[in-house]
Amino acid sequence: xxxxKDVAREAGVSVATVSRVYNDSELVSEHTRRHVKEVGTRLxxxxxxxxxxxTTAKSNSIGVxxxxxxxxxxxxVIRGIxxxxxxxxxxxxxxxSHAATAEIDVALRAMRGRVDGLxxxxxxxxxxxxxxxxxxxxxxxxxxxxxxxxxxxxxxIDNYSGAHAMVTHLIGLGHRKIAMIQGAAGNHDASERLRxxxxxxxxxxxxxxxxxxxxxxxxxxxxWVATMALIERWARPTAIFAANDAMAIGAMSALxxxxxxxxxxxxxxxxxxxxxxxxxxxxxxxxxxxxxxxxTQATQMLLDRIEQKAADRQHRTLPTRLVIRxxxxxxxxxxxx
Amino acid sequence: xxxxKDVAREAGVSVATVSRVYNDSELVSEHTRRHVKEVGTRLxxxxxxxxxxxTTAKSNSIGVxxxxxxxxxxxxVIRGIxxxxxxxxxxxxxxxSHAATAEIDVALRAMRGRVDGLxxxxxxxxxxxxxxxxxxxxxxxxxxxxxxxxxxxxxxIDNYSGAHAMVTHLIGLGHRKIAMIQGAAGNHDASERLRxxxxxxxxxxxxxxxxxxxxxxxxxxxxWVATMALIERWARPTAIFAANDAMAIGAMSALxxxxxxxxxxxxxxxxxxxxxxxxxxxxxxxxxxxxxxxxTQATQMLLDRIEQKAADRQHRTLPTRLVIRxxxxxxxxxxxx
DNA sequence: GCGAAAAATGTAAACGGTTACATACGCTGC
DNA sequence: GCAGCGTATGTAACCGTTTACATTTTTCGC
Numbered sequence: 001x002x003x004x005k006d007v008a009r010e011a012g013v014s015v016a017t018v019s020r021v022y023n024d025s026e027l028v029s030e031h032t033r034r035h036v037k038e039v040g041t042r043l044x045x046x047x048x049x050x051x052x053x054x055t056t057a058k059s060n061s062i063g064v065x066x067x068x069x070x071x072x073x074x075x076x077v078i079r080g081i082x083x084x085x086x087x088x089x090x091x092x093x094x095x096x097s098h099a100a101t102a103e104i105d106v107a108l109r110a111m112r113g114r115v116d117g118l119x120x121x122x123x124x125x126x127x128x129x130x131x132x133x134x135x136x137x138x139x140x141x142x143x144x145x146x147x148x149x150x151x152x153x154x155x156x157i158d159n160y161s162g163a164h165a166m167v168t169h170l171i172g173l174g175h176r177k178i179a180m181i182q183g184a185a186g187n188h189d190a191s192e193r194l195r196x197x198x199x200x201x202x203x204x205x206x207x208x209x210x211x212x213x214x215x216x217x218x219x220x221x222x223x224w225v226a227t228m229a230l231i232e233r234w235a236r237p238t239a240i241f242a243a244n245d246a247m248a249i250g251a252m253s254a255l256x257x258x259x260x261x262x263x264x265x266x267x268x269x270x271x272x273x274x275x276x277x278x279x280x281x282x283x284x285x286x287x288x289x290x291x292x293x294x295x296t297q298a299t300q301m302l303l304d305r306i307e308q309k310a311a312d313r314q315h316r317t318l319p320t321r322l323v324i325r326x327x328x329x330x331x332x333x334x335x336x337x
Numbered sequence: 338x339x340x341x342k343d344v345a346r347e348a349g350v351s352v353a354t355v356s357r358v359y360n361d362s363e364l365v366s367e368h369t370r371r372h373v374k375e376v377g378t379r380l381x382x383x384x385x386x387x388x389x390x391x392t393t394a395k396s397n398s399i400g401v402x403x404x405x406x407x408x409x410x411x412x413x414v415i416r417g418i419x420x421x422x423x424x425x426x427x428x429x430x431x432x433x434s435h436a437a438t439a440e441i442d443v444a445l446r447a448m449r450g451r452v453d454g455l456x457x458x459x460x461x462x463x464x465x466x467x468x469x470x471x472x473x474x475x476x477x478x479x480x481x482x483x484x485x486x487x488x489x490x491x492x493x494i495d496n497y498s499g500a501h502a503m504v505t506h507l508i509g510l511g512h513r514k515i516a517m518i519q520g521a522a523g524n525h526d527a528s529e530r531l532r533x534x535x536x537x538x539x540x541x542x543x544x545x546x547x548x549x550x551x552x553x554x555x556x557x558x559x560x561w562v563a564t565m566a567l568i569e570r571w572a573r574p575t576a577i578f579a580a581n582d583a584m585a586i587g588a589m590s591a592l593x594x595x596x597x598x599x600x601x602x603x604x605x606x607x608x609x610x611x612x613x614x615x616x617x618x619x620x621x622x623x624x625x626x627x628x629x630x631x632x633t634q635a636t637q638m639l640l641d642r643i644e645q646k647a648a649d650r651q652h653r654t655l656p657t658r659l660v661i662r663x664x665x666x667x668x669x670x671x672x673x674x
Numbered sequence: 675g676c677g678a679a680a681a682a683t684g685t686a687a688a689c690g691g692t693t694a695c696a697t698a699c700g701c702t703g704c
Numbered sequence: 705g706c707a708g709c710g711t712a713t714g715t716a717a718c719c720g721t722t723t724a725c726a727t728t729t730t731t732c733g734c
Contacts, residue, residue: 001472003690014714019692029712044472048450050390051690054719059387061430061451068416071612075412079405082433091447093398094431096419110428113385113720114398135338135381220616246613253616275408276583279557279590281618340720351684356722366682388720391689450690 002045011039022047061091062302063115065107067123068096071246072274073291077143080295081119088303090116108134117302119143123187139305141298146188153305153314155298159189159271162287162320163196164203166269167241169322171204173330175239175267179212181226181251183243190218193243193271212237216247223250231258231266238267239328245270245277245286252280252327263329273323283325294318339382348376359384398428399639400452402444404460405433408583409611410628414480417632418456425640427453445471454639456480460524476642478635483525490642490651492635496526496608499624499657500533501540503606504578506659508541510667512576512604516549518563518588520580527555530580530608549574553584560587568595568603575604576665582607582614582623589617589664600666610660620662631655 008015013036020028021036028036039045053059064081066074078094085092093115097104104122111118117139123146134140142154170178180197183190198208214226223242227250230236242248248270252262262268262282270277273288301314341359345352350373357365358373365373376382390396401418403411415431422429430452434440441459448455454476460483471477479491507515517534520527535545551563560579564587567573579585585607589599599605599619607614610625638651 001690005690015691016693016715017713020713023692027712032712046446046449048690049447050387050396050450051719052692053387054391054690054721055692057719070416071412072409075408075415078412078415078431079407079433082431086432089447091430091432091451093428094415094419095423095428096416109383110386112383113387114428220613224616249613249616252618253620256618276557276586276613279561279586281589281593283590338720342720352721353685353723354683357683360722364682369682385720388689389722391691391720392722394689 001048002043004045004047007036007040007043007045010043011036059114059116060089061093061115062299062306063111063118064092064094065104065118066094066096066121072276073244073272076274076291077121077295080292081299082295083292084296084299085303088299090303117141117306119298119302121145123184123189139302141302141305143294143298144189147315150313150315153301155294155301155316155318157189157289157294158317158320159192160196160199162271162289162322163193163241163243164200165320165322166271166285166287167197167200168204169324170239170241170267170269170328171200171206173267173328175237176206177212177235177237178239178241179214179230179237181214181216181223181240181242181247183247184217185215187218190243197241216243218244218246220246220250220253223247224254225250227251227254228258231255231260236266240266240268242268242270245272245274245284248284248286248327249276249280252284262327267328269328277323278325280327282327285325285328286323288321288323290318338385339380341382341384344373344377344380344382347380348373396451396453397426398430398452399636399643400448400455401429401431402441402455403431403433403458409613410581410609413611413628414458414632417629418636419632420629421633421636422640425636427636427640454478454643456635456639458482460521460526476639478639478642480631480635481526484652487650487652490638492631492638492653492655494526494626494631495654495657496529497533497536499608499626499659500530500578500580501537502657502659503608503622503624504534504537505541506661507576507578507604507606507665508537508543510604510665512574513543514549514572514574515576515578516551516567516574518551518553518560518577518579518584520584521554522552524555527580534578553580555581555583557583557587557590560584561591562587564588564591565595568592568597573603577603577605579605579607582609582611582621585621585623585664586613586617589621599664604665606665614660615662617664619664622662622665623660625658625660627655
C-alpha cells in the first residue's frame with residue numbers, strides 16, 4: 001500500500017505538502033501541485049480514508065439502520081439516501097436489525113466512531129429505549145418512527161391524512177362496509193393509518209367495527225390470508241383498504257383465486273404507491289408517497305445537522321396524495337383532492 | 338468522546354490492559370478484566386473503530402457497488418449480503434453508481450482504505466476497464482458480471498439454462514411463436530438469457546426471428562411498451578418470454594389494457610421469480626433464482642478470500658428452477674424439471 | 675525461603691494522515 | 705543592502721488504537 005510518505009519521498013517534498021495538494025489547500029504553488037499530483041498518479045496513490053478520519057474526526061459516512069431490508073419500499077428509501085449522500089460526498093453504511101432491541105444496540109456500537117450521523121428507521125414504539133446509549137448530541141434522524149418527546153429530528157409520512165383521504169374517497173363512491181387490513185402490530189405507520197381509517201368512517205357518520213379491522217404485517221402473504229378469512233364471512237364488506245400495497249396485492253390475489261372480481265365484487269385500495277402498483281391487474285389505487293424523497297430528505301436533514309447548518313430540532317411530515325386507478329372503481333369521482 | 342486513555346486512568350491501569358480487555362485477550366487477570374469492564378461501561382466507553390482499523394489495517398467492512406439500487410431484486414441481494422456479513426461481524430458500505438465508468442472509479446477511490454473487499458455488480462461488459470485502478474490482489478467478487486479472463490472471483494446466475502428451460506417449456510405447451518422482451522443492452526444477464534432463448538428455439542427446430550426479439554431495459558414500463566408494440570402487429574406471437582419479472586408484469590398490464598387474456602390469448606413468463614410474482618393476476622410463471630442467496634454466497638466468497646481461507650479463484654454459478662404458475666397456461670405439463 | 679518460570683501489566687512505537695507552528699525563500703521599498 | 709513581509713515548504717505533535725517488547729508480580733518446586 002503506497003502511503004503519503006512514499007509520494008513525499010518520490011516527489012522530493014514533505015508529507016505536509018503532499019497532504020496539502022490532496023486537500024486542495026491554496027498554500028501550495030502551482031508548480032509543486034502539478035509535480036506532486038503527477039507523482040501521486042504514477043504511484044497510484046490514494047489517501048487512506050481511515051487515517052484521514054482519525055485526525056479530522058470525520059468519517060464522511062452516515063449509518064442507515066433499517067428494521068429489515070425488504071421489498072420495493074426499502075429499496076426506494078435506500079436509493080434516495082444514497083443519492084443525496086453521494087451528492088454531498090458521503091458514504092452510507094447500511095445495516096438491518098431484525099427488530100430486536102438488543103440487536104440494534106450491537107449495531108449502534110459497531111458503528112461507533114465510523115459514522116458521523118445516523119438515519120434510524122425504527123417503526124415500533126420503543127425507539128427511546130435504545131437511543132440513550134448514543135453519545136449526547138449525536139446527530140440522528142428518525143424515519144417513520146414514533147417520536148413522542150421530540151428529542152430527535154424526525155421525518156414521517158402523513159399516514160393519518162392519507163388513510164383518511166382514501167377511506168373518504170371509498171365512502172364517496174358509495175361504500176359503507178369497508179374493511180381494513182392493518183399493518184404490523186406496534187408499528188407506528190400502521191397505527192396512524194388505522195387511526196385515519198377509523199376517523200374517516202366516523203366523520204362520515206359510519207361506525208368502525210372491530211371485526212373489520214384485520215391483522216396483517218405488511219407482507220403480501222398476510223394480505224392474502226386476511227382476505228381469505230374475510231370472504232368466508234356471512235357479511236362481506238364491499239371494499240378493502242390495505243395498510244400497504246403489498247398487502248393489497250395479496251388481497252387481490254386472494255380475491256382472484258376465489259373468483260371475485262376487482263373492483264366489481266370488491267374494491268381494493270393500498271398505501272405507498274410502489275412503482276408496481278400501476279401495473280397490477282386491475283391497476284391499484286393507492287395513497288402515493290414519495291418514497292425516495294423520504295430517503296433524500298432524511299439525508300438532507302441529517303447532513304445539515306452534522307454540518308451544523310441546522311439550528312432547532314426539525315420534525316417534518318411528508319404529504320401524501322391519492323392516486324385513483326381502477327381497483328376501487330369509479331375513477332372519476334369528484335371528491336378526490 | 339471518551340477514549341481508551343480515560344478508561345485507563347480511571348481504572349488505574351495502562352491503556353494496553355484496557356485494549357486487551359476489549360479484545361478478549363487471555364493475557365489479563367479475571368479480576369482486572371471485570372474492573373476495567375465496569376469502569377468502561379460506567380464511562381460509556383466504546384472503542385473507536387476508526388483508530389482500530391488504522392492499526393490493524395482491517396476495517397471489518399466490505400464495499401457493495403451496485404449499478405443502481407432499484408426494485409425488489411436489489412433489495413433482496415442487499416438483504417442477503419447484509420445478513421451474512423453481519424453473521425461474520427462485517428459491515429457493508431453500499432454505493433450505487435449510475436453505470437458510468439467515471440463514477441465507479443470515484444466510488445472505488447472513496448472506498449479506499451475503508452473496506453477490506455468489494456462486491457461488484459457490474460453487468461455491462463466493460464468491468465475490466467475500471468478494475469485495474471484497484472490495488473493488486475485486492476479482494477473482489479464479481480456479481481452477475483461478464484468475467485472473460487477470470488481474473489476475479491465471480492458468481493453468476495445460470496441465465497442461459499434458465500432461459501432455455503423456460504422457452505423449452507413454452508414450446509412443450511405447443512407454442513411456436515414466442516417473442517422475447519430483452520433486458521438492458523450490454524447487460525450480461527440480458528445477453529445470456531437471450532442466448533438461452535435462441536438456443537431453445539433452435540433445439541426445437543424453430544427459427545429465432547429478429548422481429549420477435551424486442552428491446553427492453555428490465556423496467557416495468559419497458560415491458561409495457563414492448564408489448565404494446567407487439568400486439569399492434571399483424572402476426573402476433575402466442576407467448577411472451579420477458580427477461581425479468583418486472584417486464585413480464587408490464588407486459589401483462591399492457592395485455593390487460595388491450596383486453597387480451599393471459600394465458601388464453603397470450604402466455605407470459607418472466608425471470609427471477611421475485612416474491613411478488615406469485616401474487617400477480619394470473620400468478621406469473623418464472624425462472625426462480627435464489628436472489629438472496631446471490632448476496633449471501635457472494636459475501637461468503639469474499640470473506641473467505643479476505644480471511645485467506647480461499648485458495649484459487651472461484652467461479653460459481655447459481656442454478657435456476659422453473660416455477661410454473663398459471664400465466665403460461667397448462668401448469669401440469671410433464672416436461673418441467 | 676529462594677530462584678526460575680509463568681502470568682500480568684506497562685512502555686512506547688507504530689498505523690497514515692492533518693495541521694499549528696517554525697522556517698526558508700524570495701520580493702519590495704527605502 | 706537590509707528590514708519587513710508574504711508565500712511556500714518543512715517539522716513534529718497529535719488523533720485513538722494495537723502490539724512487540726520490557727518490566728513487574730505471582731506461582732511453584734524444591
